[in-house]
Amino acid sequence: MTALSDAAIRVRSALESRGLETPMKGNSLTLDEKQTHITGLMTEMMDVLGLDLTDDSLTETPQRIAKMYVREIFSGLDYSYFPKITLIDNKMKVDEMVQVRDITLTSTCEHHFVTIDGTATVAYIPRSKVIGLSKINRIVQFFARRPQVQERLTQQVLVALQTLLESDDVAVSISATHYCVKARGVMDATSSTTTTSLGGIFKSRAETRHEFLSGVVR
Ligand SMILES: Nc1nc2c(ncn2[C@@H]2O[C@H](COP(=O)(O)OP(=O)(O)OP(=O)(O)O)[C@@H](O)[C@H]2O)c(=O)[nH]1
Ligand SMILES: [Zn+2]
Known part of the structure; x- marks a missing residue:
């Protein structure tokens, strides 16, 4: 677990005290664990949609989406990604x-x-x-x-x-x-x-x- 910067801690607590923090329940999963779990869920979702996951263009999509959510477009949910100020x-x-x-x-x-x-x-x-x-x-x-x-x-x-x-x-x-x-x-x-x-x-x-x-x- 990466230690959070002082800036990240101060910003998070300012948002919490004003009721402006993104609604988050939090959990103890690491980023890697989140990625693995979301890969499984996306596989299931694509299965339900009836897509053929053995097709070479689709086969990596669950992993791709999991990585995109956790490390890219939703990385701001994790204050270890807060920029150095x-x-x-x-x-x-x-x-x-x-x-x-x-x-x-x-x-x-x-x-x-x-x-x-x-x-x-x-x-x-x-x-x-x-x-x-x-x-x-x-x-x-x-x-x-x-x-x-x-x-x-x-x-x-x-x-x-x-x-x-x-x-x-x-x-x-x-x-x-x-x-x-x-x-x-x-x-x-x-x-x-x-x-x-x-x-x-x-x-x-x-x-x-x-x-x-x-x-x-x-
Ligand atoms: N205030 C606000 N509303 C947003 C934002 N992004 C999306 N929305 C709105 O959230 C609302 C969700 O309404 P719902 O009626 O539950 O969703 P929906 O049935 O998909 O509604 P439609 O988008 O009208 O088809 C929609 O009116 C969206 O336009 C945002 O950043 N701010
Ligand atoms: Zn929307």
């Missing part, structure tokens, strides 16, 4: 907004287990700490690699950054296409969904909010 003291006294736009975001809808495809824009006002830029993208990716609803994902990124930066002054906006809306069900191929979570000065000061939102809506 680089924070530096704000010695240069930056006090204007830092904004990272159009962060690639691929997640999975927790109602249908199909893709959510979008982008995230994140901003913060540096106070005592400045975060390594790529770490913002990595935090977005970490929480995206879970079964998600977009509203919770947006909040989780906000609270994670607030916790690490020790400041409420963070804003997150996500725009995404849900394939459960586009490729099945209502079959709407053009709509997209935007969710925004604002903290601190982004919520309380209209000018700061507008500065952020004008970077989102271009």
